[in-house]
Amino acid sequence: MKAGYLGPKATFTDIAVQSAFPWMERIPFETIPDCLDAVNANQVDVAVVPLENTLEGSVHLTVDYLYHESNPPIVAEITVPIQQHLMVHPENQESWRETEKVFSHPHAIAQCHKFLHGDLRGASVGQVTSTAAAAKYVSDHPELKAAAIANELAAEKYQLSIVKRNIHDLPYNHTRFIAVSSQTLQKEIKLNVSHIKTTVMVTLPSDRAGALHQVLSAFAWRSLNLSKIESRPLKTGLGNYFFMIDILANSENLLVQNAIQEIEAIGCTVKVLGGYASYEADLTARKAYSSMG
Numbered sequence: 001m002k003a004g005y006l007g008p009k010a011t012f013t014d015i016a017v018q019s020a021f022p023w024m025e026r027i028p029f030e031t032i033p034d035c036l037d038a039v040n041a042n043q044v045d046v047a048v049v050p051l052e053n054t055l056e057g058s059v060h061l062t063v064d065y066l067y068h069e070s071n072p073p074i075v076a077e078i079t080v081p082i083q084q085h086l087m088v089h090p091e092n093q094e095s096w097r098e099t100e101k102v103f104s105h106p107h108a109i110a111q112c113h114k115f116l117h118g119d120l121r122g123a124s125v126g127q128v129t130s131t132a133a134a135a136k137y138v139s140d141h142p143e144l145k146a147a148a149i150a151n152e153l154a155a156e157k158y159q160l161s162i163v164k165r166n167i168h169d170l171p172y173n174h175t176r177f178i179a180v181s182s183q184t185l186q187k188e189i190k191l192n193v194s195h196i197k198t199t200v201m202v203t204l205p206s207d208r209a210g211a212l213h214q215v216l217s218a219f220a221w222r223s224l225n226l227s228k229i230e231s232r233p234l235k236t237g238l239g240n241y242f243f244m245i246d247i248l249a250n251s252e253n254l255l256v257q258n259a260i261q262e263i264e265a266i267g268c269t270v271k272v273l274g275g276y277a278s279y280e281a282d283l284t285a286r287k288a289y290s291s292m293g
């Protein structure tokens with residue numbers, strides 16, 4: 001079986017895949033849409049992409065693609081602890097404080113704002129498609145005064161020297177990744193389950209006073225606990241939004257199904273992204289991967 005993920009090798013997404021789907025062949029893609037397109041087209045059995053980080057919030061590209069383009073359901077969520085390190089080419093290890101440009105994924109850069117503002121003030125920032133892509137670029141360019149923000153696995157894989165560890169702004173730093181697939185893979189995942197969730201995307205009828213209140217009431221009076229609600233622009237005009245809602249209950253639950261029917265009956269459109277378990281990543285799998293190279 002094949003798992004598509006945001007690559008190249010040694011991204012945080014790769015760690016999520018390695019932890020949840022250790023038996024699968026891992027196929028790296030350059031962008032999140034490329035991963036989701038691959039599972040839409042059945043080129044891979046599952047696609048794993050980042051959804052939300054504790055410090056930086058939602059990955060908008062993923063949320064928007066799930067609403068506008070993607071069809072297969074979310075079958076699992078994997079939460080991974082995130083430790084960001086600053087790394088340079090070994091030739092530049094002694095002079096790392098002279099770094100002129102720091103490369104990473106925009107979310108990783110945002111997670112390390114205080115460090116960049118303090119220790120590397122004045123260095124410019126280069127946004128690339130992933131933390132591992134940044135590590136690879138720095139590895140390929142020893143002639144530049146460049147550094148990457150990435151994980152330990154990327155430092156090993158691309159033979160960089162870590163010059164400052166744990167540079168993320170706050171110690172509690174986790175990212176939620178989702179696995180999207182048209183196959184039922186749940187039974188095969190051997191990680192600890194922390195929650196059962198259903199994710200829906202709701203579009204309100206236009207210009208109806210109290211519509212969002214009615215949507216929330218449908219969950220509230222059934223005592224359905226929500227763990228997230230977030231609006232995103234519909235991209236059809238200013239003031240037009242859809243809402244992404246996480247319900248802490250199974251999609252098979254009658255109360256969830258009734259709530260969705262009620263919300264549709266008041267004129268909303270509901271896209272159910274999936275009912276799935278949320279797992280804690282097992283980072284010992286990461287060690288196994290690291291020794292595989």
Ligand SMILES: O=C(O)C(=O)C[C@]1(C(=O)O)C=C[C@@H](O)C=C1
Pocket residue numbers: 006010011012013014050053059082105107108129130131132175
């Ligand atoms: O660049 C990576 O390593 C990724 O897996 C992407 C990503 C993200 O999109 O948020 C994942 C986890 C970290 O929060 C930083 C970057």
